[in-house]
Amino acid sequence: MRDALDDVGAHVGGPGAQLLDLATYDTDENIVDALRAGASGFLVKDTRPAELLDAVRTVAAGGALLSPGPTARLTERFPRSPSPPVAAGPGCLSDREREVLALVARGPNNTEIAESSGLSPFTAKTRVSRVMGKIGARDRAQLVIVAHESGLVAPGRP
Numbered sequence: 001m002r003d004a005l006d007d008v009g010a011h012v013g014g015p016g017a018q019l020l021d022l023a024t025y026d027t028d029e030n031i032v033d034a035l036r037a038g039a040s041g042f043l044v045k046d047t048r049p050a051e052l053l054d055a056v057r058t059v060a061a062g063g064a065l066l067s068p069g070p071t072a073r074l075t076e077r078f079p080r081s082p083s084p085p086v087a088a089g090p091g092c093l094s095d096r097e098r099e100v101l102a103l104v105a106r107g108p109n110n111t112e113i114a115e116s117s118g119l120s121p122f123t124a125k126t127r128v129s130r131v132m133g134k135i136g137a138r139d140r141a142q143l144v145i146v147a148h149e150s151g152l153v154a155p156g157r158p
Helices: 002-012 028-036 050-058 068-077 093-107 110-117 122-134 138-150
Strands: 020-023 041-044
Touching: 020 028, 020 050, 028 041, 028 093, 041 050, 050 110, 093 110, 093 122, 093 138, 110 122
Parallel strands: 020 041
Antiparallel strands: none
C-alpha cells in the first residue's frame, strides 16, 4: 500500500502531498495500512459530500482525521506501538481544552465538535489547534493516543 500511496502522491503534488484515503470498507486492516502508509485521513465511501469536502480541506491544511465510526473501534484494538513523544499530557490544558481533547478522541470533526459543545466552527478549530500545540502533537491521531493513554477517555466509556 505504501507504494500505491507514494505513486498517488507523486501524481497529485509530489512527495509532500497530503493523502486522504477514501475506502470501500472500514476494516481495521485498511485503516492501519492507510495510516502506516502515510495517509493523513481515512473515510469510508458512504461519507456525506459535505463531510468529504471538510475532510479534504482539513487534510490539505495539514490536519488529520478518521471516520468517526472506525475511530472508537480502532483505538480499542490498535496495537500500542511506540509513538513519537509528545511535549506534555492533558495536565497542561484548561478544563475546556481537556473537554475538546476528549471530544477529538471520540472521532468527530471540528464541525461536529462545534455543534456538540456550542462553539462556532472557527472556535472549535482554534481550540483543537491550541490543544495540539500545547501537547506537542503533530496530528489528531496523536491527540487520540494521548487522551486514551492518560485515561481522559477510555474505550466503551461515553
